[in-house]
Amino acid sequence: MDIAIVLYDRFTALDAIGPYEVLSRLPGARVRFVAEQAGPVRSDNGMLTVLAECSLKQAGHPEIVLVPGGPGEVVPRAGGAVLDWLREIHETSTWTTSVCTGSLILAAAGLLEGQPATTHWLAIEELARLGAEPRSERVVFAGKIVTAAGVSAGIDMALTFAARLAGDTVAQAIQLAIEYDPQPPFDAGSPAKAPAEVVALLRSRSRFEAEREEAAR
């Protein structure tokens, strides 16, 4: 089973590596990190460099495609090789998936028109603007398209479709192998649960909020 994870400059690392850690453990899985061009790709903060093993042209016809999010998504979303490739690959993929603001790229490729989908909580309105039917859920299935909420949600998404692909026992074995028994020290992982001042702090820093305010003016 060929799995392609699409990289681009300033992607968010955990969006990609969370699902990779789960999906690479599926029987027969081959995960490849792909990008417009093969070679080094930097994460959003510039502190991590991952090698893209091959270019999109060399990526063949993966059964699973995963698009991570990150502030760099604005570049592939604006048009070009990544969008063209996604439209083409989606015709033959078994699952086309995204984590976080990766769904904005899927939407820009025209794959989410009128479809239920999710994204990072700060980007939900942007996702609606791009034609999807946004859902505030952690993992959203819409036919063969699966979208996950922000960053860490990719782990839950990957376990969910690991179960669909290989059965509950395999998915549970992967969960136990990565000891995914979450015990966060706070219950602040969603805007509905976090203290109001923490939500306000992140909103005040968000590029999506800044764009919205700009548009309102």
Add this chain to the structure above:
Amino acid sequence: MDIAIVLYDRFTALDAIGPYEVLSRLPGARVRFVAEQAGPVRSDNGMLTVLAECSLKQAGHPEIVLVPGGPGEVVPRAGGAVLDWLREIHETSTWTTSVCTGSLILAAAGLLEGQPATTHWLAIEELARLGAEPRSERVVFAGKIVTAAGVSAGIDMALTFAARLAGDTVAQAIQLAIEYDPQPPFDAGSPAKAPAEVVALLRSRSRFEAEREEAAR
């Protein structure tokens, strides 16, 4: 704040990237991936290549050191530059930390002698054999040494000491930014919770169990 994440051939990616995603968001944080030699380092399954930005010799005196686990841990654990470096850096670090079987490396460096510590659940006995006092807990503090259980536990560890380093509000803001509101599809993330046959399946494949059976014979 300088944070060094130590890479070695066949490390487990999420052990490193989970904490990186949290710690890189701390105010003033600079995360560097370091290895015995600068350059590409492959993950445990060979499907991911991360660039080590600098060698151990070039790493200066990081305040936080993090050692991920992975099947490749046997090589640095056997002795050499990584152990020497850890012993030296531990003298000046603020926190010396590990995820998963990274604690076996800390133990081999002599840093866990008689100390409470944790590791991947399959390696708990190996950790005891190396002189630590193993605990079946997700995150264990022992002075300035912090150890986390298997793979995904590094996220919880990093959030826990993000709060100690920068306060609860900052840690909660990071948790909300990475939307860490875990909703695994199963409750199978620890051997106490997973179905018995899933636990047995992983035990039967474990290199630690194989070594134990070999020793028993």
